[in-house]
Every structure is written in structure tokens, then in C-alpha cells.
Amino acid sequence: MKIYFRLLSFAKPLEKYAIPYFFFTLIYAIFHALTFVLLMPILNTLFVPSSAVEKITEMPPFELKMEFLNKFINYKLYTHFGENYDLISVLALFAGVLICFSFISNLFRYLGQLTIEDLKIKTLYRLRNSVYNNVMDLHVGFFSNERKGDIMAKITSDVGIVQFCVTNTLQVACREPFIIISFLITLVAISWELTIFAVIALPIISLTIGRIVKKLRAPAKEAQENFGVMIGVLDESLSGIKIIKAYNATGFIKDKFDAVNLKFSKLSRFMARRQQLASPTSEFLGITSAAILLLYGGKLVLAGDLSGAQFVTYLAIFTQITRPIRALSDAFANITQGIASGERVLDLLDTKNEIQEAENPIEFDDFKESIEFKNVKFAYETREVIKGINFSVKRGQTVALVGTSGGGKSTISDLIPRFYDVTDGEILIDGINIKEYKIESLRAKIGVVSQDTVLFNDTIENNLKLGKLDATEKEIETATKIANAHNFIIEGDMGYKTNIGDRGMKLSGGQRQRLSIARAILKNPTILILDEATSALDTESEKQVQQALDSLLIGRTSVVIAHRLSTIYNADKIIVVDKGIIAEEGTHEQLINKNGVYKRLIEMQKFA
Numbered sequence: 001m002k003i004y005f006r007l008l009s010f011a012k013p014l015e016k017y018a019i020p021y022f023f024f025t026l027i028y029a030i031f032h033a034l035t036f037v038l039l040m041p042i043l044n045t046l047f048v049p050s051s052a053v054e055k056i057t058e059m060p061p062f063e064l065k066m067e068f069l070n071k072f073i074n075y076k077l078y079t080h081f082g083e084n085y086d087l088i089s090v091l092a093l094f095a096g097v098l099i100c101f102s103f104i105s106n107l108f109r110y111l112g113q114l115t116i117e118d119l120k121i122k123t124l125y126r127l128r129n130s131v132y133n134n135v136m137d138l139h140v141g142f143f144s145n146e147r148k149g150d151i152m153a154k155i156t157s158d159v160g161i162v163q164f165c166v167t168n169t170l171q172v173a174c175r176e177p178f179i180i181i182s183f184l185i186t187l188v189a190i191s192w193e194l195t196i197f198a199v200i201a202l203p204i205i206s207l208t209i210g211r212i213v214k215k216l217r218a219p220a221k222e223a224q225e226n227f228g229v230m231i232g233v234l235d236e237s238l239s240g241i242k243i244i245k246a247y248n249a250t251g252f253i254k255d256k257f258d259a260v261n262l263k264f265s266k267l268s269r270f271m272a273r274r275q276q277l278a279s280p281t282s283e284f285l286g287i288t289s290a291a292i293l294l295l296y297g298g299k300l301v302l303a304g305d306l307s308g309a310q311f312v313t314y315l316a317i318f319t320q321i322t323r324p325i326r327a328l329s330d331a332f333a334n335i336t337q338g339i340a341s342g343e344r345v346l347d348l349l350d351t352k353n354e355i356q357e358a359e360n361p362i363e364f365d366d367f368k369e370s371i372e373f374k375n376v377k378f379a380y381e382t383r384e385v386i387k388g389i390n391f392s393v394k395r396g397q398t399v400a401l402v403g404t405s406g407g408g409k410s411t412i413s414d415l416i417p418r419f420y421d422v423t424d425g426e427i428l429i430d431g432i433n434i435k436e437y438k439i440e441s442l443r444a445k446i447g448v449v450s451q452d453t454v455l456f457n458d459t460i461e462n463n464l465k466l467g468k469l470d471a472t473e474k475e476i477e478t479a480t481k482i483a484n485a486h487n488f489i490i491e492g493d494m495g496y497k498t499n500i501g502d503r504g505m506k507l508s509g510g511q512r513q514r515l516s517i518a519r520a521i522l523k524n525p526t527i528l529i530l531d532e533a534t535s536a537l538d539t540e541s542e543k544q545v546q547q548a549l550d551s552l553l554i555g556r557t558s559v560v561i562a563h564r565l566s567t568i569y570n571a572d573k574i575i576v577v578d579k580g581i582i583a584e585e586g587t588h589e590q591l592i593n594k595n596g597v598y599k600r601l602i603e604m605q606k607f608a
Helices: 002-011 015-037 039-047 066-081 087-137 140-145 148-190 192-213 217-239 241-246 250-302 308-350 409-415 439-444 460-464 473-482 486-490 509-523 539-553 588-594 597-607
Strands: 370-380 383-394 398-402 424-429 446-450 527-531 557-561 573-578 581-586
Touching (some): 002 087, 002 148, 015 039, 015 308, 039 308, 148 192, 370 409, 383 409, 383 581, 409 527, 409 557, 446 509, 473 509, 573 597, 581 588, 588 597
Parallel strands (some): 398 573, 527 557
Antiparallel strands (some): 370 383, 573 581
16 A cells, blocks of 8 residues: 555645545435435335325424435425325426436536546656656666666556556545445435345455455566566667568567567456456346345335335345445456556656765866876676776867777766766866766766767757757857758758658768767867767768868867777877776877787778
8 A cells, every 4th residue: 555655645735636526526425325215205106195195294303214204205295285286296396306416416426527537647747757757867877777668668558557547546445435325324224124234245245356356466567567578679679670671580579579469468368357357246246135135125025114115216226336336346456457557667766866966066167177087997787897097188188099899988988977977986077076066067068979879850950959959040050060961951851840750760870970960069068078970980971970070179178989090090199998997098109109009909900
């Protein structure tokens, strides 16, 4: 129940919905019960001779018994119609009252439904927003260890199940007890002997349903986890469709998806069988109880302890009381799945960002002197990647990081904007540990252009504005001209308003990269990180992108990770990173003269 109440906390202030819902439901339950109570006087009017009807000339004293209701109705009939009245007129009166009661009960039922729907929608909105916001605030390392599909499933499918199951249970738990209580009061008023039997039968029905749904929680959680895996496989297969077809791996991917889908289907079938068993079981037990009541009640009628109209009304109400009990059993059958999904959602919501802001962070206004790495170490979990490096980058310098793949170059660049935090040592900017700076202000001064260009399914203009949301058309055009991107943009059907498709797939690799550079130019960062920005391009595209990069580097402090060494020989400093340590450091000329690792890399590329 702890999980349930925590999920409900997203509906706060709950009293805003609970109080009116309580009021609407109470009125609905009372008038709903009264529509069935009216059966008794209607039956008496039809089947009891008017001569046998007791004439009541004074208002009878109130009692919680059907005798009071009969006397009250006879009193009202006498005062309204006199001693001799037409039966059709009486039936017309009862029909009018019945219509009024039904209208009032259904009106307040509708108002209650509107109130609870507002609660559901608000809960879903706040829960989904909270989960998404927390995910977006998490450190980059979190996404390396999690399946993207599972995260998507938690934010979409799991949150939807929580909304349906948990808030639906709240609705049923608030409404159905009122109906059951109002019906029970009526049943007691008609015949307390029959009601004793009913009170014994109802808990048996509830316990039976409870046993059916008791073991649903574990498979429900497993099913949702499996759904996350299925979404992950789907995302990977759609993203990598070219590679799948190039390697004739369509059959393999189909089999992989089929295996996950089959497992999910089996779990869903198991859960559905148990869930669907609850309602028919409660209905069968309810009819069985009604059949036994028929036998016992018939005996009371024959003995003269109960009138025929009272007994028929009692049976009608008793068959109705099983409906809210079935609704309760169905709701609690579904809540196990809702709680299982709720656990997964709350696990994601409780995940903490490992990159923590300082207690009183310093605003990073401007970069003035240098970036300094002092005995920096870093490990992915237990695997040490950076093993105590020391170097500095002065303001206005271009420093290139080179070396073999897996040596730690990209990791070093990721530590500067605090995508990850060092496990030992410190990184200083202008003599202050970067952990002391406000993260948002630090990243505002840093621009990143990576090998894997990230563009969104939106217009060119909106993709560029990611670097500066309030950028003017003139600023955007200036940035694209510097990045050699303006010409191909205006050649498009809608120019800067052209939609570039999913991940920018409507553009070539060189065009995507130049847009990425234009975005960085528009942001106008003080510190620039280039992570192998030209390694995936053909010669012509590389030339255009390199010209754009040269324009971007002017007047900025840059850390460049280079795959093609020909692009960085003009760097102020070249650092050779090998297996997490700095093997060599110097200018191009100095490193060539050292005749070491750098020269060997140059010769290997020349040979290639």
C-alpha cells in the first residue's frame, strides 16, 4: 500500500477532488437505492387490492423498517388522492418519482465521473512529467547502462497502466462501498433475517476473489519488464535498418523480436486468465447466493413473515449488490498490475543524478585563463580508463588529443562539461574546481561538435536554435554561412523551415555535420570540444566541414579529438593518449622529432 499511496501523492491536493466526489457519490448511492425501493409500492399497487390497503390519515413516526415506508406512502396517497383513487393515477405518480430519482442519481454519477477523470488526467500528467524530467536530469553514464526501450516503456506504458489501475481502484473504492452500504441498509429494513445470510455470503465471495488475484503482482512486473525489452529491440531494429538489410540479418532480428514478443504474450495470457476469472466467479457466487435466498425467502413468504412485494424487491436489490462487489474484485485484480508498473516507474523516479551541484555553486561568467587537469583519474564502474593525467589548456589555445581507439580521448573531453565526474584528482577552470561551478552556467560556455551528429525530427531552424533559443533570423543565417551550410539550406523547398526527418536522415553526412557546426557557432561558446568531427566524412565533405571548423576555432579555446592527424598539425599542443595515460605532449614538430608514438601514428596513416 506504500507504493499505492505514493502514486496517489501525484494527485495532490487530493481533497480538491475527494470532497466533491464523496458528495456526488453519496447522493448517487442514495437515489440509486431508492429507485429499487420504489419497486415495492409499485408491486403493491399492481397486485394488492385497493380495499386491502390501510388508510393512513396521520404522518407515521420514523422507523428503519419497510412498514414505515408502506405507511408513509399510504399516508401520502391518502392526502393527495383521498379515500378512493385511480390505480393508473397512482402508477403514473410512481413512474414520475422513479424518473426523478433515476435522473438525480445519474446526474450525480456523471458529476462524480467527471471529477474522478480530472483526478486521473492530472495524476497521469504530473507522474509522467516528473519521471521524464528526472530522466532528462540524469547523468550521461546512466544511459550507457540502461536499455532505451525500457526507459521509454516506463514513461509511456507503465505510467498509463498506473493511471488506469491505481486511480480506477481509487474511484471504485470510493464509490462502490456507498452503493453496498445503501443497499445493505435497505435490505436490513426489508428483512434482517435474510440480510444475516447475505452478510455471511458476501465475505466468502470477497475471499474467493482475493485468492484468485493474490499471485498476480510478480508476473505483472515481469510482463512490464519484458515489454521494455521488446520496445528496446523495436527501437534498435528501426534505427539500424540499413545495417540489418546490408548483412541479410532480417531473419535474425525477426526471430529475436518474436522470442521477446512470445514471452510477453505468455505472461499477458497468464495474467488475463486470472484477472478474467475474478468477475465470472463473483457473479456465479452471487447467483448461487440469490438462489439460496430464493429458497429461504420463499419459506418466509409462505409463513406470512414477508410480503410478496417485499421479497421481490429484496431479490432485485440483492442481485444488484453483487455488481459493486464484482467491480471491487475487478479493480483489485487490476491493481496488482498497476502496483507492479508503479514500482518500475518509482524506481526510475528515485534514480539519482550522480553529477551533483555544489551546495552554493559559483556562476561561471567567463573563461579567463586556463583549463587544468591535475592527476585526473576516471573509471567506468570498476574499469579504470584514465590513470592520472596532468595537462593544461590556456585561453585561446587549440589542444589536440590523439591516440589509438579506446585510449581515453573522448572520456577526457566528456569530463570538462561534467558529463561524468572524475573518480580522483580535479579539473580546474581559472583555478577553481569545475565541481564548484553551477553546471548550467558551465555548459552554457561550452560547445560540443561530435562525430555522431544529433539532430531532431524538426525544421532546420529549430535544430539550429537549440544552441540559442532567442536567435534572430540574421544570426542564424550568419552562423550557417560561416559553417558553409547556407547554400544547401536555401536550395531546399522550404529553406530554413525544411523538416530534416528522423535524426536528420533527409540530409547527407556532411550536411548534418555542418548544421551541427552552425549550431555551435550560433551558441558562440568560449570553450569548444570537437570529437572526431570529420572522421566519418568523404574527402569533399571533409574539406567543407574542415573549413567550417577552422572558422569556428578562431578566437576560441578548443579541445580537439582527432582521428585524421592531418587535420590537427597546426594545433598549439598535441597530447598523445595511450591506455589512459599521456604518452607524449608537444607541437607537431616536437613530436615528430621525438620519434615516438605520435610519429608512428603519422607513418601508419601515411601507409594506409
